[in-house]
Amino acid sequence: MAERMRPISIFHFLAVLIALSTPFFAAQAAERRDVLVLGAAANRRVALVLGNSEYQNVPPLTNATSDARAMEKLLQGLDFEVVSGFNLTKAETQETIAHFAKEVRGADIALFFYAGHGLQVSNVNYLIPIDAVLEDETSLDFEAVQMNFILRQMSRETGVRLVFLDACRDNPLAEALSKAGSTEVSSGLAEMQIENGGAGTLVAFATGPKEVAYDGQGEHSPFSAALLAHLSEKNEPLTAIMTRVTKEVYTSTKGLQRPWVNLSLTDDIVLNRVDEQPEPAPKVAAAGPEAGPGSNSRTAAGTATGPAPDDAGQVALNMLRQRIPKIETEGPISFDMPIVFGDPQIDGKSIEELLQGRPLYPPVEGLDQSVWDNHCSTCHQWTKARLCEQAQNYDKIDVSIMRLEHPLGNRFKVALANWAHNGCK
Structure with missing residues (x-):
């Protein structure tokens, strides 16, 4: 259900760890993040992809699982480590989110894609696992998953957070919950507050707040189809891509559905940056004198791990070691x-x-x-x-x-x- 975590170099790990752990290096962290966000191959990207079609207590959705599986494949092609789950119960959903939460810490880009039923109650958004019954509002806490819970897991030590919710589809469970006496229930999702931190957040809904999106007659829903068509475009900022997605969905649904995007980004995000110019031949450095004892950074047991960092890096390492x-x-x-x-x-x-x-x-x-x-x-x-x-x-x-x-x-x-x-x- 999940891809193994891609190895990263010791020095990439140390650079991210130092920047995130030491206020002294806040400015350096921002500078590094600017580079990583702009689509450099060295950045670390982790995604959670969930898709629910086979609901047990309401008619199944046609495309949600195929939407999620296609998104999983696309994101893997964009160098994301993907934690995924399809047709999950509440317990399985929690287990998958817990796995994602462990993997996503320290990621430069954290992404969440969900296709399936969702609803909002009193402006709180819930994602609906396949075994939900929702007989009354109390059952929400035990049978559904709050969207804010997932956002919290994405917000720890991460740079950019990207959320794509194809979860505004017509939902019989919302109607049943409303009849049970719950107030302000809607199949459409509510607007979400964006927290400050990192290099920003983008939240994209399949349609406007509290409105209902279409599941689609083809292989994918209109919103997922547009995302799949445009998300991997070369050297295109994500903001420009989302403008194209919005236009394509609006056109394909004859004006009945307009995606809604809420964002607070400090930089352009390019998920598929491609250098179209030939790279110059690498220079071969002249051999230097052999390093002597103590010239490398120490480990917990005092052994060498590689070239010595620069003076600023050494200061940061020493500060961390004191902790x-x-x-x-x-x-x-x-x-x-x-x-x-x-x-x-x-x-x-x-x-x-x-x-x-x-x-x-x-x-x-x-x-x-x-x-x-x-x-x-x-x-x-x-x-x-x-x-x-x-x-x-x-x-x-x-x-x-x-x-x-x-x-x-x-x-x-x-x-x-x-x-x-x-x-x-």
Whole structure:
């Protein structure tokens, strides 16, 4: 259901991590983001694509799943890492969103596309899984997914957020909910507030607020068909593309449907930037003197990882390293030895024991406790070998310990780095 995360270079990771973690480098982060947003091949793009057609309690939609599958393929061609799901129940939808939330952190471009039923109640937008019944307004919290919940997951440490909602289709569940006494229910979606942050946000609806869009008679809905036709146009700003999409949908529906776009972007976004000029032959640098000991940046265990960064980068690295927590246990750590972390909630337990326990915090903010409060080994399907691979990352790039809060706390990451440096024994 999801593509594996594309590897990125150590120095790309460090540049993004430093910029996002240190206020001192806010200006440098903005400068770098300007380059990445403009379609450079090195930027990191992560998308969530959901499509629901096979509804269990109302007639199915004709095109929603085919719209989403085609969008998944198009985005993969635009170098997106795609987390996708089709015809999902509420539980499956939450699981897929949780996966996306983990992958999208630190992305330069975060994108969400949804095709299927949606509705708004009192100006709050909901996406409808295939198993929803919606007998009354109370059932919304248990059977539907708030759009704002997904936006929160897209807004953490990301540059640009792009949202495309083909979810304004005629929805029998909205009518049933209205008859049950819920107020201000509509199949059309409500206008959404755009939060500040990053390089901005674009939200595109298939039609205007509180209006109903068409599912279409062909393979795709009018809105999805127009997106698929234009989204990958070479060297075209996204704002110009959305103008073409709006015109095409308005024309194809004989004026009955007009897409609506709300945006707050600080730069032009080009999803398919192509350099049409031949690139000059690369220059071959003359060989320099062999680097001596200590000329490379250190890791958590004091080993070399590559060329030394410039002075500003070294300052930022040192600042991040000062924030890495310490653990009280000294010397090599093994898998089954008790560890004094300096945290009373996990002190005296081994790595092995902690994997059989429960996390202290949710891996993704906003998740229901029933989703994340399980045995760690069950949630992550951790084996000793898989955990060793993760721990080796902390050992090789020590500042990665500070990238995200671990469900068992960042002192647990420090212990993992020590364990990996000792050969994961």
